[in-house]
Amino acid sequence: MPGVYIKTYGCQMNERDSEQVARSLLARGFNLVAQENEADVILLNTCSVRDMAEQKAIGKMGMLQRLRENRPHLVFGYLGCMAQSRGAELLQTSPGVDLVAGTQKFHRVAEYVEELLQRRMNTLMDDPRLPIVDVGEEAGSQSTIRDHLAKAAQASAFVSIMQGCNRHCAFCIVPQTRGAERGRTIADIVEEVRGLAGRGVKEVTLLGQIVNLYGRHEFEKRDGLSPFVQLLEAVSAVEGIARLRFTSPHPIGFRDDLIAAFARLPKLAEHVHFPLQSGSNRILKIMRRGYTVEKYLDLVDRLRAARPGIAITTDIIVGFPGETEEDYQETRAVADAASFDNAYVFRYSPRRDTPAATMGDQLSEEVKEARNKDLLDVINRHTRMKLDALIGRRVEILCEGPSKHNANRLTGRTRTNKVAVFEGAPRHVGQIFDLHVISATNSTLYGDPAVLDS
Numbered sequence: 173m174p175g176v177y178i179k180t181y182g183c184q185m186n187e188r189d190s191e192q193v194a195r196s197l198l199a200r201g202f203n204l205v206a207q208e209n210e211a212d213v214i215l216l217n218t219c220s221v222r223d224m225a226e227q228k229a230i231g232k233m234g235m236l237q238r239l240r241e242n243r244p245h246l247v248f249g250y251l252g253c254m255a256q257s258r259g260a261e262l263l264q265t266s267p268g269v270d271l272v273a274g275t276q277k278f279h280r281v282a283e284y285v286e287e288l289l290q291r292r293m294n295t296l297m298d299d300p301r302l303p304i305v306d307v308g309e310e311a312g313s314q315s316t317i318r319d320h321l322a323k324a325a326q327a328s329a330f331v332s333i334m335q336g337c338n339r340h341c342a343f344c345i346v347p348q349t350r351g352a353e354r355g356r357t358i359a360d361i362v363e364e365v366r367g368l369a370g371r372g373v374k375e376v377t378l379l380g381q382i383v384n385l386y387g388r389h390e391f392e393k394r395d396g397l398s399p400f401v402q403l404l405e406a407v408s409a410v411e412g413i414a415r416l417r418f419t420s421p422h423p424i425g426f427r428d429d430l431i432a433a434f435a436r437l438p439k440l441a442e443h444v445h446f447p448l449q450s451g452s453n454r455i456l457k458i459m460r461r462g463y464t465v466e467k468y469l470d471l472v473d474r475l476r477a478a479r480p481g482i483a484i485t486t487d488i489i490v491g492f493p494g495e496t497e498e499d500y501q502e503t504r505a506v507a508d509a510a511s512f513d514n515a516y517v518f519r520y521s522p523r524r525d526t527p528a529a530t531m532g533d534q535l536s537e538e539v540k541e542a543r544n545k546d547l548l549d550v551i552n553r554h555t556r557m558k559l560d561a562l563i564g565r566r567v568e569i570l571c572e573g574p575s576k577h578n579a580n581r582l583t584g585r586t587r588t589n590k591v592a593v594f595e596g597a598p599r600h601v602g603q604i605f606d607l608h609v610i611s612a613t614n615s616t617l618y619g620d621p622a623v624l625d626s
């Protein structure tokens with residue numbers, strides 16, 4: 173049975189795409205291996221969001237070539253975003269690569285890999301039919317990410333509901349790598365969620381690049397509800413699913429019906445990841461984000477009113493081209509005022525083929541670093557306050573399994589998406605129960621195991 177090693181870079185959508193590829197390879201008789209040197213096929217599922225992520229994958233592919241010395245039949249492939257954006261150029265950048273498969277081709281990877289492995293096994297040498305590059309558009313590809321790996325006591329799962337993005341934020345390469353917005357049907361998504369619930373999954377996270385604009389071009393509004401809110405209702409109705417999340421939404425997609433959904437759909441978990449990107453209206457405009465700071469803060473207030481206690485996390489870019497000290501101070505003030513539960517703070521780095529990459533007034537790394545550090549201090553202060561406020565309280569958690577850092581402990585997430593660690597028993601894995609919080613660090617809650625037996 174040939175072995176496949178898959179390494180995934182980047183976001184949850186990539187993780188989900190890799191799972192689909194793994195599932196389709198298993199169906200063809202491959203097995204997944206944990207070590208590169210045991211593999212007959214090595215696939216890197218790549219990310220293009222930052223230049224560093226691309227360089228990491230290219231560097232890794234270079235290092236891996238030495239494995240062919242002992243395993244000349246080895247098949248190497250690039251999948252996903254960088255494969256899509258660079259295409260055949262990667263064959264020059266990374267000699268020895270056999271497969272370059274783009275973001276609309278994950279469902280074809282197993283077939284290609286099988287073919288490539290057979291050719292490699294038969295010839296062990298250069299074959300004129302090598303390599304395969306497939307980065308074309310394919311109608312219906314958004315509906316092909318739907319199979320899940322069977323995992324023991326799986327508590328939560330990601331469900332890909334759409335692909336692509338029609339917006340063109342000045343810093344972002346996603347529209348080039350993932351194409352235009354395309355949604356799956358509600359019926360198809362609900363069937364997948366039912367299948368997951370039947371396997372004991374209790375929490376699903378709906379995934380899309382611009383998830384709350386799901387279906388806006390393909391499906392009708394119904395009773396004043398957007399296709400996305402119709403989907404939330406339909407998934408909420410699936411028996412066995414106790415928590416529903418989605419990521420990543422765009423502020424322009426938070427219309428009244430979605431805010432009202434937080435008040436009336438109890439399975440919607442109390443957490444929204446809600447990218448701010450900048451607290452300066454001037455920079456937001458240059459970024460082409462399509463909202464103002466005032467609009468963003470109003471949405472934050474309305475979400476908190478619709479669902480008291482809701483956690484709000486965000487993404488912020490510092491050091492965007494032309495960001496003045498005054499712009500940055502505005503961002504800092506907004507981050508402080510919004511009191512986020514947490515935030516990913518990014519130092520702006522130019523992405524080729526994006527408008528921001530060629531804008532004048534690119535900032536120095538020193539300025540970016542100083543703003544990054546200063547903003548993280550603000551964010552961390554609020555994160556710590558939110559975690560400390562839970563000490564002494566009971567919180568509902570869904571136990572996911574052993575803690576990454578200490579296999580003798582279990583870990584889970586609260587409805588507000590905070591990580592909790594505790595001493596428990598195997599019977600707790602995959603279950604929802606209350607935890608008595610006894611302490612907190614900057615990122616983690618620790619619970620009282622006594623409560624588990626009560």
Ligand code: SF4
Pocket residue numbers: 337338339340341344345346347381382422
């Ligand atoms: S909305 Fe998101 S995915 Fe789309 S271009 Fe902007 S940052 Fe990129």
